[in-house]
Each structure stands twice: as structure tokens, then as C-alpha cells.
Amino acid sequence: MYENLETAQSPEKLKRVVIDPVSRVEGHGKVTLLLDEDNKIKQARLHIVEFRGFERFIQGRPYWELPVLVQRLCGICPVSHHLAAAKAIDQLVGVDPENLPVTADKLRRLLHFGQVLQSHALHFFHLSSPDLLFGFESEISKRNIIAVLNDYPDIGLQGVKLRKYGQEVIRIITGKRIHGTAAIAGGMNKSLTKSERNYLQQDIEQIINWAADSIKLVKKIHCSNLPYYDDFATIPSNYLGLVNKEGALEFYHGGIRVKNPEGETIMDHVDYCQYNDYIHEEVRSWTYMKFPYLTALGKDKGWYRVGPLARINNCDFINTPLAEQARVDFKQHGNGNTVHSTLAFHWTRLIEVLHCAESIQQLLNDPDILGSDLVAQGEKRFEGIGVIEAPRGTLFHHYEVDENDIVTKANLIVSTTSNNTGMNESVRQVAAEYLSGQELTEPLLNNLEVAIRAYDPCLSCATHAVGKMPLQLELLDAEGKIIDKLVKHNTGKIEHNL
Helix, strand or coil: CCCCCCCCCCHHHCEEEEECCCCCCECCEEEEEEECCCCCEEEEEEEECCCCCHHHHCCCCEHHHHHHHHHHHCCCCHHHHHHHHHHHHHHHCCCCHHHCCHHHHHHHHHHHHHHHHHHHHHHHHHHHHHHHHHCCCCCHHHCCHHHHHHHCHHHHHHHHHHHHHHHHHHHHHHCCCCCCCCEECCEECCCCCHHHHHHHHCCHHHHHHHHHHHHHHHHHHHHCCCCHHHHCCCCCCEEEEEECCCCEECCCCCEEEEECCCCCEEEEEECHHHHHHCEEEECCCCCCCCEEEECCCHHHHCCEECCHHHHHHHCCECCCHHHHHHHHHHHHHCCCCCCCCCCHHHHHHHHHHHHHHHHHHHHHCCHHHHCCCCECCCCCCCEEEEEEEECCEEEEEEEEECCCCEEEEEEEECHHHHCHHHHHHHHHHHHHHHHCCCCCCHHHHHHHHHHHHCCCCEHHHHCCCCCCCCEEEEEECCCCCEEEEEEECCCCCEEECC
């Protein structure tokens, strides 16, 4: 899409525009644009500039600490890391998903539905609704939840209360809204009491109604701005996610399904424990986040997207009635075809909020949820893989341990990492279509952030790689002058580079 800088113009002859940091996302990232003298964009990139080494931190720790340790990756989606790690260490004690006690399985699902609900509500209402309600190029003072509460008090309040309810589900099960404890190897650490169940039942009907209303809102916003909303940051891609055995939307446990841009299934119900046979991760020198792709298709054609849009595109149906009706309506909007609009992430995200609310109600009415059989045991193994659908997409946790139950190897592929290529392609599309050749202003540059925010990226989660990641260390004197610079390249070579 863009000229090769090495064969076209030297970078030093181009203007550099930087958005740093990208706002209203979790974590720290920046966007750089290179423009020629006519403001034509020659390069647009999303850089993840923070580094976190969790894959290395957890080596040397006993495996039973992992569900508590890895949730410190994030304060927004800790439950997803908690449960993915728990599923992995289940295997280390010889317990496969089908052998988990029924009550433990349903408590984990209840916990995860609360997590997805609160995370989606936070993203849509707090982080993205200002763009959607006030416009992408609105005044900076309007781009926050306070402005939404002032101008659209009913919408803002519903968003706050939807998130609060999801957090209450988490608190009841884990003891804390953030970084609680619940899942252990082979099960759960405590039962749900009748009083706790009754407390959560009190507001669930209202939560379902608000979730349904939010879908009406996002559909109205989307459809009133056609074809803009269908074209903005839109890129055809492969889609990856979990489905259950019947092909339904699945958050907690299922097989991997991949569809190509034409909607054709190219992988179906693949055992996620074999993910290494299908997915490879590429490292690039200008970012701390990797670029996963499907090995069979190669890095140019094999990149894929995950998350709400991928899940709704991939699944055959949703097993709760109101969310299924909303899914059918969404698919009809796309004439039954695969929907590639990046802004449709918002629409599908709220369909999932409704599905979570309905599923929570079903589980609270299920007598198994009050059971006391919580832990299973099996024969020790030395490798465990846990995969779950986090709010932002498919999340992989892979651990190996030694004879002393100490972690010797860990690999995590988080949702935002899988969307890395998609986010960069969306940024390029917006830059080329809406910014190239124009005088760049702050409101105009917000279009790039809107494209990134649609993915709900968790940049803190995604920057955990070690080994071949590039690193730059600068030594400054008392006056701030650089007196030495050490550069570690993605090849592993280290050199002084003043």
C-alpha cells in the first residue's frame, strides 16, 4: 500500500508525525506517520513501546501460583488470564476439561461471563462511546465518559451500572473485583452460597434489558452513518476463535475455528493443545508486540483477527435467545456475508454483552451452581495448555514444568497480539483514505485512534515477549545529553550506536 522508503525517499527527507500516547486504551502505544512535502502519507505504524516480561518472570515459580501471578498482567481482564492459567494447570494435575466437576465448571463460566460483561461495558461506554456519540473529530473536551454522562445521562449511567454488575459477579466468586482468587488446579476454591446467588439474581433482568438497549443504540449509530461506518478502517482478513462442538459461540472451552475473508471455513474444531502446529509468531524491529499468523498460509496471507467481530463472524449460532436474535440481525445487515468493518467490533461487542447477561441468568437459575463438589485430581503431567476467549479475543497460555513442579517454560499469545497486524492495517487504511494530502490537525488524527480503539487493545497484556525483542538503552549526562547508546537488535546482536 505504501512506497518502500529505502527505494523511494530516504526517511530523513520525510516529515514525522507522532501520536504519543494513543489515548483511551489499556497500556501505552504510539502511532508514527511519515509524510512527504505534499503531506502524502508514505508510512503509518502502530508501535507498542512498553515492555513486560511475564513469560520470563514466571519461570522458576511453582505451577500452582500461576493463576494468581499471571492475572497481574492486566487490571482490565485479569479473570481471563486467571482462567486460562487455571485450565493449563488443570492439565498439569491430569484433569481435562470434561473431567472438571460440574459445579466448578459452571462457576468458572459464571466468573468469565461476568468478566466479559464488565470489560465490554467499560470499553464501549467509557472509552469508545464519546467518539460514536459526538463524532470522531469532536472537541477534546467531549471525548470522555463525563461528557457522555452530561449529554446522554441515561446512556452513561447504563454503562456504569452494566460494568458494576459484571464486577459484582467477579467479587462474589473471587472475593475482589480485581485480582481475586477462585480457580485452582482441578477446580475452584469455594462454593457459591444461596444468599450470594440470590443477591446476583436481583438485578439480572434489568441488566439484560440494558444490554438489549445498548445493541439498539449501536445499531442506530452504525446504520445512520452508512457507508462511512462500513468502510472506515475496513480490511478483509481471516478470523480465528473458539466454537463449541455444535458450532455455537463459546467463551470458556471449545475448538479452534478459522474462516477466510470469503467466509469459508479453513480450520474447524482444531484441538487448541495443537496450536503450535498452526500458529507462528513473527518479531519485527520497531515494536515490542509480535505478529502471529497461520503457518500454512504464511505471514503475508496468514494473519488473522480475533475478538467479538471474529467470534460473531465464525459461529453458527448463539445459544441464548435474545443474543441469537441480535446476531441474526447483525448478519442480515451484512447480507449474510462476512462483515469486515472494523467499527463493527462495537456492534458485536454489545451482542456479546447481551449473551453474557442471559448466560449469567441461566447459570444463577441452575441448581448445580450451588454444589459443593469443586476439585478433581488425576495423574501428574509436565505440560499444560489453557485457551479461553478473553474479551478481546482468543488467549493462549502454555506451560512446561519439571519433576519438582517448577515452571521451566511459558508462552502466552494474548488477544491483542493476534490483532496486531489487523490494527496496523486499519491504521494504514485510515491514514491513506482520510489523512493523506491534508493538513494534519489533532481532531483529524483522532481518526487513527478511533481505528485502534475499535479493537479494544490491551497493550499491557501484549508486550511480554523475551529473547529476540529489540531494546534500546540510552545513557544521559546531568544536562540531558546522550553520552552513550546501547542497541539490542531483533537478531540478538548488541552494539553501541551513538
